[in-house]
Amino acid sequence: MSTAAEAAGEKAAAAGPVLTVERLSVDFRVAGEWTPAVRDVSFTVGRGEVVALVGESGSGKSVSSMSVLGLVAGSARHRGSIRFHDTELLGLGHEALRSIRGKRIAMIFQEPMTALNPVYTVGRQIAEAIRCHEQVSRAGARARAIELLTKVGIPEPERRVDSYPHQLSGGQRQRAMIAMAISGNPEVIIADEPTTALDVTVQAEILDLLRGLQQDLGSAVLIITHDMGVVADLADRVVVMKQGEVVEEAPVGRLFAAPRHEYTRRLLAAVPKPPPPPATPPLPGEAAPVPAAESQAEADAAAEKRAALRVRDLEVEYPGRLGRKGFKAVHGVSLTIGKGEVLGLVGESGSGKSTIGRAVVGLARATGGSVEVCGTDVTGLSGRRLRAFRPTYSMVFQDPGASLNPRWSIGASIAAPLLVNRAADRTAAHARVAELLEQVELPARWASRFPHELSGGQRQRVGIARALALEPELLIADEPTSALDVSVQATVLRLFRELQDRMGFACLFISHDLGVVELLAHEVAVLRNGRLVEHGPAREVLARPRTDYTRRLVAAAPVPDPVQQAERRRLWREMAAA
């Protein structure tokens, strides 16, 4: 496929590819042996073209892109060829490579908090990028930095130029990173998962910015992502990678309309579809911020006895340090989850959704209001009584790699709640572990394995098995699939849904992904800055959001379909402008 592109490139030399990767292989030395990470990868990036390199973790997409500027860490061995115009980049001398880095090919990284140096102001870091390629005075570079910050849409650039990275929001940090990348008017911008660490609305803004800059500067963009929605939003052409190899390459329209490779098809099928874009804004009269409490009060009264979780006017305040004001993370939130129901709690980072989950299980102290689990107020329970009550509910954590004890076999981890709560003796626990492992579709004989021997998805199944060990009435799942690849996420979500159907536990499902929530939740509650913005049946809230905030949230989530996404983007722009 890339040879076709090359042939086309040779015909019109002027319009030829700016970047040509040909039969690139990268091996890493692991325990004395060369282990391949990338095998025979070929693709091109044309002038002003946006090429997306997609794939799941371990597909080699990041390594391939880092190889372009020689930024692969550690002991790596490269073979093949990477050409920038006619210059061979592999094996290029340090000085020659340096004159290309940042000036002609620039990079944007995934997590702007760690990608920017925490001890320098963003202005200094941008000025540094300018001054290492041009003879500019300090003042001149600073003026340029302010100009660039203006260009990437950072408010008050004269003031922000002297801000340290931690003083900016996540979106602003990524904008500053982009400002640095475009400081040398590069011909190619390599963006490695530029929006993965950001909230969905911020992601929409950053993608918009990238698209605008790309059109202004005429730079080619190589974007590395795992998110098919981002691909549909931005890319002209797509290169799909799997386990270090390119499996498919196609123009974006064709790839989504008629994926040829089996893997691409599976990847596309695995993406939970975000809800359709919200209908036109409701008439002013319809826009009640919170559903009328009175009609619900009756229904609630009936549901009172049957509620698995009842949160009333919950307030959580994290105490400030001596003499400082505390931070109020949750302001008077009320929620009810009926027995056997799933409530999706959505919101952007910092909205307080995890704090609510933590307050429910007693990991964060409620400073006001009450939390009733199956009719018992747990906020006032003493340590011992709370412990006795704990088996009623359990928690599934976000990162299964970090929430399983690495020195315990997975069987021991799953058995722990049984033994701690004296719900079973060793023999009974053993049998129960086998049963639970089978329920989460893992072989029972894996009980003696350790977490590092399992994949991410398998580990999360263990996390679910552990949470279900005591047959809880209520499960709190805090972003249980956000650390997983899409195809793995799809299977874990299916499993979760089946288990929920079968066992009938109620669930507080915390997520930032509307697609995931729509798939699982009966009801949805939307949080913003610690306050409940909207609450109601999932379909209704997501299809006909009452508040602008929810509507923006729904519209910002990119869909894996270039045509639909173009329409969504138009809608989102209108909303953002309004």
Added chain:
Amino acid sequence: MRRFLLTRLAQAALQLFAVGSIVFLLVRLIPGDPARAALGEGATEEQVAQTRETMHLDDSFVSQYFGFWGRLFQGDLGTSLISSRPVMQDLPDRLGNSLELVLVSLLIAVTLGVLLGRVAATRADKPADHALVAGSIFGISLPVFVIGTLLLMVFAFLVPVLPPQRFTTPWEDPVTHLQILVLPVVTLTAASCAVITRMTRSAMLETLSADHVRTARSKGLAEQRVIRDHALRTALLPVASATTVELTTLIGSTVLVETIFGWPGMSSLLMSAVGQRDYPVIQAVVLAVAAIVILVNLVGDLVVRALDPRAEEA
């Protein structure tokens, strides 16, 4: 920053107050009559009575306590019971001599430690790194008095390049002063330098693979600048905190080193005072050392904060 400085200064004042009170109490907790103990067996009743008066031992406990602080605020640390000289007359010189050792050693240890740590980190797992790591094990594991005694034996007696000489102040004879300064400083530097080398090495190994260092490379910065301005600069944060702790150890080691090399600093003053039960002197030296340690920690905290802009809001 101002708020931080004010709270830290208030804390320092409180700490000094606590140390002062403890010292005051300690002297009075010693069994028997301090005056008699100070004067020895053969003292007459009159002498004891006189000493009790100069030590204000006949006043009420409360008035003694306030008197102690009152005189302290006027810069009066009392009078030596042995030499009958005001403590303030000897203390500043001795304090200066000790501080000279500590500060010169610290300066060398930090400069050399950071430099060697950088070399080790950038050549990780190469011969230079192995040599430095092995060398630092000696510095860390050998006690100060062993290093000091070894150095003294070798360079003062076996190969007398730096023979023992009478202590000379730098303004009397700078060359001689430098000569006698070498061995104690090398002894003190060895341990601290090893610790700082290790700290810098491990901190830099971490920052060298940090995302922001990769960003710096991607900008096109020269490798030397990537290492100096990005990897080393951020690695200095943990190194600075460790150095503050190390400095307190250094002050402790100075007591031993001064004794080994006959350096007329605080420790010999303290040693003789303890031997002769010269309570006012003990009291003064302990207070002075405590004040230095508190001050050093305060400065250390300020340096750490100055290095890390994130500390401002935390």
